[in-house]
Amino acid sequence: MPRRHLLLSSSRTAGTGYLEHAHEHIEWLLGSTKKTVAFIPFAAVRFSWDEYEKMVAGGITGHNIVSVHHSSNPVDLIKGADAIAIGGGNTFQLVHLLYQYDLMELIRSRALGGIPFMGWSAGSNVAAPRLCTTNDMPIVEPASFETLGLISSQINPHYIDQHPAGHMGETRAERLAEFTALNPQTHVIGLREGALLKVEGSQMMLEGSAGACLFHQESKPKEFAAGSDLSFLM
Amino acid sequence: MPRRHLLLSSSRTAGTGYLEHAHEHIEWLLGSTKKTVAFIPFAAVRFSWDEYEKMVAGGITGHNIVSVHHSSNPVDLIKGADAIAIGGGNTFQLVHLLYQYDLMELIRSRALGGIPFMGWSAGSNVAAPRLCTTNDMPIVEPASFETLGLISSQINPHYIDQHPAGHMGETRAERLAEFTALNPQTHVIGLREGALLKVEGSQMMLEGSAGACLFHQESKPKEFAAGSDLSFLM
Numbered sequence: 001m002p003r004r005h006l007l008l009s010s011s012r013t014a015g016t017g018y019l020e021h022a023h024e025h026i027e028w029l030l031g032s033t034k035k036t037v038a039f040i041p042f043a044a045v046r047f048s049w050d051e052y053e054k055m056v057a058g059g060i061t062g063h064n065i066v067s068v069h070h071s072s073n074p075v076d077l078i079k080g081a082d083a084i085a086i087g088g089g090n091t092f093q094l095v096h097l098l099y100q101y102d103l104m105e106l107i108r109s110r111a112l113g114g115i116p117f118m119g120w121s122a123g124s125n126v127a128a129p130r131l132c133t134t135n136d137m138p139i140v141e142p143a144s145f146e147t148l149g150l151i152s153s154q155i156n157p158h159y160i161d162q163h164p165a166g167h168m169g170e171t172r173a174e175r176l177a178e179f180t181a182l183n184p185q186t187h188v189i190g191l192r193e194g195a196l197l198k199v200e201g202s203q204m205m206l207e208g209s210a211g212a213c214l215f216h217q218e219s220k221p222k223e224f225a226a227g228s229d230l231s232f233l234m
Numbered sequence: 235m236p237r238r239h240l241l242l243s244s245s246r247t248a249g250t251g252y253l254e255h256a257h258e259h260i261e262w263l264l265g266s267t268k269k270t271v272a273f274i275p276f277a278a279v280r281f282s283w284d285e286y287e288k289m290v291a292g293g294i295t296g297h298n299i300v301s302v303h304h305s306s307n308p309v310d311l312i313k314g315a316d317a318i319a320i321g322g323g324n325t326f327q328l329v330h331l332l333y334q335y336d337l338m339e340l341i342r343s344r345a346l347g348g349i350p351f352m353g354w355s356a357g358s359n360v361a362a363p364r365l366c367t368t369n370d371m372p373i374v375e376p377a378s379f380e381t382l383g384l385i386s387s388q389i390n391p392h393y394i395d396q397h398p399a400g401h402m403g404e405t406r407a408e409r410l411a412e413f414t415a416l417n418p419q420t421h422v423i424g425l426r427e428g429a430l431l432k433v434e435g436s437q438m439m440l441e442g443s444a445g446a447c448l449f450h451q452e453s454k455p456k457e458f459a460a461g462s463d464l465s466f467l468m
Binding site: 045046090092093130131132133134135136137138139140141144145174175176177178179181182183 | 279280324327364365366367368369370371372373374375378379408409410411412413415416417
């Protein structure tokens with residue numbers, strides 16, 4: 001079965017409900033028959049995993065959403081699930097707990113093996129090879145920066161050009177240029193709010209209500225509009 | 235000799251030259267006799283260590299600034315220096331290279347032993363116990379998140395309340411609240427641009443042209459003005 005991933009910049013856009021902007025894409029990912037979706041709530045820091053599961057069940061309707069924290073054996077839950085969803089929040093905490101529960105390699109192998117995988121924000125970050133290019137604050141030290149590597153490019157979710165006036169810190173583009181300076185072989189896909197990536201087999205399409213900005217050490221940042229074929233970044 | 239540290243939020247404030255806003259405090263730190271200051275340029279990513287050394291030599295006048303990258307043996311340079319300065323840039327790259335050059339423990343021991351230590355931005359971040367609460371993007375995986383721990387509180391440099399309108403990401407205060415949620419015992423000092431900490435022996439004073447905002451899990455964020463005694467955060 002060819003693999004199928006849905007990677008969202010964010011859980012919502014201005015004026016839409018939780019995962020509402022992605023409904024048709026979630027339908028594409030999960031199909032019309034009811035699936036058991038193993039949900040990873042680990043990125044949540046300031047609200048409970050129970051609350052998180054409820055929000056997600058409200059956003060992904062017609063399927064059975066089961067958070068791994070309800071299972072005495074999360075490994076078995078992932079092994080038996082029809083699909084996997086990883087929610088946003090803090091990427092460092094997410095990666096820390098994916099290693100603590102020994103789920104990183106298992107999720108990688110199931111997602112590459114063909115069961116539908118979706119992530120948003122921090123959940124999209126971990127679909128990339130490494131815990132780099134996240135916007136999140138390092139609030140905990142994970143066992144490793146190695147993440148799922150479902151695609152070979154890095155993702156920067158919530159990509160934005162804007163910058164608080166008079167602030168001495170770097171712009172987002174400058175931060176990403178620091179990454180590409182140290183990692184000249186790697187592309188970074190800056191997904192604007194509302195943008196998403198759909199992977200099917202060896203094809204990756206940029207879709208959603210916004211575009212993306214691509215960063216690489218050897219070229220200027222390049223804009224891509226929704227509808228672009230980004231398979232070369234797989 | 236009682237230890238003496240100068241920890242700056244940033245290398246400059248709006249309208250001042252490199253380290254210019256800190257001149258009188260640098261004089262307090264280094265004294266009037268000419269010192270050999272070992273400079274750590276590792277946080278620089280998009281400009282050269284040579285350029286960085288020049289900028290710093292222009293900002294810290296009357297002393298001999300020697301960047302560790304000029305020495306075939308950085309360990310010996312640090313051992314023989316009269317003072318140590320760590321510049322800003324990317325905190326992850328800084329910590330990565332401090333470990334790679336095996337300087338973390340040595341700098342800690344010399345700074346606690348009493349030679350003047352100063353840092354700004356990422357250089358102030360590493361004076362805290364852990365590579366947490368930095369604003370920087372994780373562009374590289376360091377060997378460890380453990381940093382100098384010259385004080386027991388965390389520092390957030392460039393602290394700012396402002397937030398781009400319409401952006402779905404977190405405010406700075408929300409990011410720091412994520413840290414304190416996971417680390418309820420630890421205080422975080424949000425140093426506004428222009429603010430600085432002066433440590434002498436067991437005393438720590440907040441000084442400079444701006445104040446700081448203190449975060450802790452069990453209380454609301456609390457503002458402190460320049461002139462406040464923050465020794466309880468040592």
